[in-house]
Amino acid sequence: MAVMTSIWTGRKIRLRGIEPEDWKALQRFDEHTADMRNADRIHPPRSAAGYRDWAANQATADATGDEFRLAIETRVDQTLVGTLSANDTDQRAGRFSYGISIGHDYQRHGYATDAAILLMTYLFGERRYHKCEVSMYAFNEASIALHRKLGFQLEGQLRDHEYFAGHRHDLVIMGLTINEFTARYPFADVG
Template identity: 60%
Template sequence: MSSAWVGDLVRLRGVEPEDWEDFQRFDQNTTDMRRMDRIHPPRSAAGQREWAQKTALKDQNDDKLMLAIESLADGALAGMLTTALADQRAGRFMYGIAIGDDHKGRGYASDALRLLLSFMFAERRFHKCEASVWAFNEPSLAFHRKFGFQEEGRLRDHEFFAGRHHDVVLFGMTAPEFAARYPFPTEI
């Protein structure tokens, strides 16, 4: 059996209630939290368990996804992948990804993103994926460029945290650009 959700290195799956400890550990790394979003106040173990339980039971639609990234090598939770702001009329959506420290630099983000974009472009008929990256997040900027995203602009002094305003770099990739780099599966 083949699965559109299994790549060479990772499997995308729904969040499970027992994932709460991994997500709590991810949330304790404030450097990573700031790179992907912002620092949130600490959540109690009970609060984290409740979040994981609610997330696991939440109905996902095809355009707004919250997926766990699981390592095929050890079965560990490696990170999370989300979609947002899906606009069917215009054919675009945004995505976000976070990989935990223990799994960075292993190709998990690329493998997970390839699976997601294959689904969103080849199954959901979206035309463009967009991403926004803090201008100081050099690893994420390099990742998006290497993956094939095109830099489309910069929002100056757009977000405030860590005591000052920061620029946001906007990236985009169209379905034809993706398919030229990562051909869609041929078996049906």
């Protein structure tokens, strides 16, 4: 008899819904300006009550569509290490994107790789998407290296696309098709 495992559990992490009690860890993650900028942008400080409300809203958000946000926790001790969101889904064209943010103290442990593979396995293998497109700032060498390691191809660079820290910055666009993904990460046999 085969042991059933969850599609949301990887080698190092498990993806799960955001819980109201996650607010404190999420607040701690936002204390690192460079990490906030690499993940999205710098947001004004939020109160503890604001973080509690945000986490509570995420915990009750509708997760039936293809755009959602998940918590990334370690398998070993269930420590929250970051978040992952599926976004910019286009079912007609078969494209999606995602954003990933790993807390400062948990970077460079393979958590982002594991989480991205799980998400793409779901969106490619269960939701019939054909291509994943991601974008990151040109100076974010860690994100570019992560996506190259996952098999993404450079598709272009938007010059002077974003403004922050007193300067304009380029945005790198990378893409991965389902065939490129499954060549590296074959779907599990369900038979």
